Amino acid sequence: MNPFSRISPGRVFAATALFALAACSTPGGEPTQISDPLEPINRYIFAANLAVDTTILEPVATLYRDVVPDPARDSVRNFLRNLESPVVLANDVLQRDMDAAGVTTKRFFVNTTLGILGLFDPATDMGLVRRDEDFGQTLGTYGVGPGVYLVLPILGPSSLRDAAGNFVDYYFDPLNYYADNTDRGHLTLLRAGIRGVDARARTIETLDEIERTSIDFYATIRSLYHQRRQSDIRNGSAPSLPRLDLTGDAEEDRTASLEN
Amino acid sequence: MMRLRPFFLALVLATTFSIGAVAQKAQADTEEFIASLGDRALQVLVVDSQSETEREDAFRELLSEGFDLRLIGRYALGRYWRRATAEQRSEYAKLFEDFIVETYVARLGEYSGETLSVVSSRPDDQDTIVTSEIVREGRPPIRVDWRVRRGEGEPKIIDVVVEGVSMLLTQRDEFASVIQRSGGNVEGLLARLREKSGAAE
Numbered sequence: 310m311n312p313f314s315r316i317s318p319g320r321v322f323a324a325t326a327l328f329a330l331a332a333c334s335t336p337g338g339e340p341t342q343i344s345d346p347l348e349p350i351n352r353y354i355f356a357a358n359l360a361v362d363t364t365i366l367e368p369v370a371t372l373y374r375d376v377v378p379d380p381a382r383d384s385v386r387n388f389l390r391n392l393e394s395p396v397v398l399a400n401d402v403l404q405r406d407m408d409a410a411g412v413t414t415k416r417f418f419v420n421t422t423l424g425i426l427g428l429f430d431p432a433t434d435m436g437l438v439r440r441d442e443d444f445g446q447t448l449g450t451y452g453v454g455p456g457v458y459l460v461l462p463i464l465g466p467s468s469l470r471d472a473a474g475n476f477v478d479y480y481f482d483p484l485n486y487y488a489d490n491t492d493r494g495h496l497t498l499l500r501a502g503i504r505g506v507d508a509r510a511r512t513i514e515t516l517d518e519i520e521r522t523s524i525d526f527y528a529t530i531r532s533l534y535h536q537r538r539q540s541d542i543r544n545g546s547a548p549s550l551p552r553l554d555l556t557g558d559a560e561e562d563r564t565a566s567l568e569n
Numbered sequence: 570m571m572r573l574r575p576f577f578l579a580l581v582l583a584t585t586f587s588i589g590a591v592a593q594k595a596q597a598d599t600e601e602f603i604a605s606l607g608d609r610a611l612q613v614l615v616v617d618s619q620s621e622t623e624r625e626d627a628f629r630e631l632l633s634e635g636f637d638l639r640l641i642g643r644y645a646l647g648r649y650w651r652r653a654t655a656e657q658r659s660e661y662a663k664l665f666e667d668f669i670v671e672t673y674v675a676r677l678g679e680y681s682g683e684t685l686s687v688v689s690s691r692p693d694d695q696d697t698i699v700t701s702e703i704v705r706e707g708r709p710p711i712r713v714d715w716r717v718r719r720g721e722g723e724p725k726i727i728d729v730v731v732e733g734v735s736m737l738l739t740q741r742d743e744f745a746s747v748i749q750r751s752g753g754n755v756e757g758l759l760a761r762l763r764e765k766s767g768a769a770e
Contacts, residue, residue, distance in 0.1 A: 341738055342745075438709070518675040524668075524761040528746030532739045540733020 343458045343468065343535040351460040355527050358465055362509075370509035384428040386507050389500065390439065391420050391427025392484060399481040400442035404450050412437050440544065444481070445474030449542035458531055466534040595719065596697055600687045602724050603699040603715050606635045607685035610677065611703070629670045637718060637725035638666055644727070645740040646755075649748050653755045661755070664762040671765075673736070677729075680711065696727070 345351060374382070394417040401410035416432040416439060423431045433439065448470050449455075456469030467475070479485055488496040523529040613627045632638065642665040643650050653661065683703045690699040697717045702710040716728035716737075728737040744758055751757020 342742055433709075514679065518678070522672045522675045523743065524758075524765055525743050525746045525750075528743045529739060531746075532742035533734055536734045536738060537732070543733070 343455050343531065345458040345531065347457060347459065351458065352527055354460045354462055355530075358460065358463065361463065366505070366509050367513065370506050371513060373506050374510040374513070382507065382510065383430075385503065387420065387424065387430045388427045389504055389507070390430075391417065391424070392500070393482070395483055396478050396481040397440075397442045400444055400447045400478075403444075403447045404442065409440060409442070412440070441541070443471075443474050444477040445471035445538070446542050448474060449538070455535065455538065458535070466530055468535075468538070471538065596690050596692070599697045599717050599719070599724050600690050600699055602635075603690075603701060603717065603726075604685065604687045606631065606726075607687075607701060607713075607715075610635075611680055611683055611685055625670055625674055628674050629666075632670060632673065633666075635726050637720075637727050638662075638669065640718070640725075641669065641727055641737060642666075644737055645744055646758075647741050647745055649745070649755050649758075652753075657755050657759060660759060661762070664759065664766055667766040668762055669740075672740070673729075676731075676736070680705075685713070697724075 377385075394413055398410055398413045398417070401407075401413050416437045419432040419435065419437065420427045420430055423429075430439075445468070453470055455471065459467045459469060459472055461467050461472065484500070485497055488494055519529060519533075520526050610628065610631055613624065613631060639662060642662055645665065646653065646661065650658070680703050683705050685701050685703055688700045688702055690697055692698075693716070695718065697719070699715045699717060701713050701715065703713055704710050712732055714730040715726050716730070717724045718727050719725075728735055730736070747758045747761055748755060751760075
């Protein structure tokens with residue numbers, strides 16, 4: 310059976326359209342703020358997501374964290390991350406980062422064998438440190454800006470570029486072909502669900518604190534998302550700090566100190 | 570004229586080197602400043618050592634010692650600083666201090682009791698950026714960059730960047746959003762900050 314038979318023209322079209330949109334909204338330089346023309350809709354979805362989070366996701370994540378011991382949860386995450394290796398590898402290569410591609414490949418072999426199908430992560434102890442890559446980041450390294458900010462139902466903060474990236478990453482993942490071609494679509498969903506619960510279980514206190522200390526939770530999350538993605542695209546290397554455009558303010562400083 | 574040239578060259582070289590040495594010394598001092606302040610901050614934040622108010626008070630002291638709160642407040646207000654009246658500015662300064670103490674205690678609190686080690690530093694415009702790591706057992710270290718400005722006096726921190734996320738930039742984005750949503754009026758932000766500080770007491 311043709312492995313591509315399940316890739317519907319609709320999906321390809323949607324991906325291409327998103328990609329094109331993201332590409333043409335490339336801004337010059339690196340703006341500190343992400344544009345958010347859909348803010349009213351985004352805020353609405355954000356509120357709905359929060360409601361879902363409060364009623365379902367957070368309680369499930371809390372239960373998961375309370376019931377499943379730490380090492381087991383780490384193994385769940387290791388296993389899922391190991392499965393994602395092809396996606397990371399594809400993006401390493403597309404970013405022409407052959408060192409990273411080497412690390413990703415070695416990690417996959419070490420963790421699949423010594424790490425018993427990826428349940429453990431001996432590669433990190435061997436100095437092969439994991440770095441997450443996705444097609445949104447790859448586009449970022451090509452100079453594609455985030456486009457507009459999006460809050461996706463259930464999935465949460467994203468951007469035009471990163472949502473388009475998710476579409477593309479779907480096709481880098483052999484498991485998706487397997488699931489599609491054997492009518493096991495539920496596998497993909499199950500994996501996404503576990504990944505979501507696991508990620509949420511690791512951020513319970515952090516998110517609570519951010520919500521508690523914010524005066525505009527939506528704007529704070531939007532800013533954190535954007536800054537985090539910019540940092541990931543740079544792989545945390547220089548320029549490590551977001552640019553603070555302080556030029557106008559410096560003038561102000563002088564005026565202010567004269568006033569005082 | 571020709572004979573003067575080596576002299577000039579020597580002068581230029583000497584000046585360059587001594588400026589370099591001074592800059593290096595300043596950078597080392599700045600690293601030292603962050604190392605000691607960072608360690609003290611993480612110790613102050615240790616949860617079980619004291620009550621929440623005691624912790625906040627101790628942290629507030631450290632914050633006013635090590636951070637240029639006035640400048641941070643001004644940058645966080647961004648372009649709206651210009652629009653604020655003198656009364657608004659002074660009320661904002663007071664409210665902002667409460668806000669930043671609570672925010673920092675909450676967001677940095679999860680690293681309490683860990684150790685901070687300074688990795689490197691580099692000049693950036695008029696500031697020095699000190700890169701450090703919070704070292705945690707059995708987990709990958711967390712990268713924290715400090716933007717330190719040395720004005721006329723002591724060096725002061727103006728931004729803390731945790732894993733590429735700037736506290737100052739986050740606050741600026743948040744404040745801008747609140748102000749925009751109240752029709753571009755700074756009063757809208759002051760009202761929210763007042764509510765917040767009232768709720769905390």
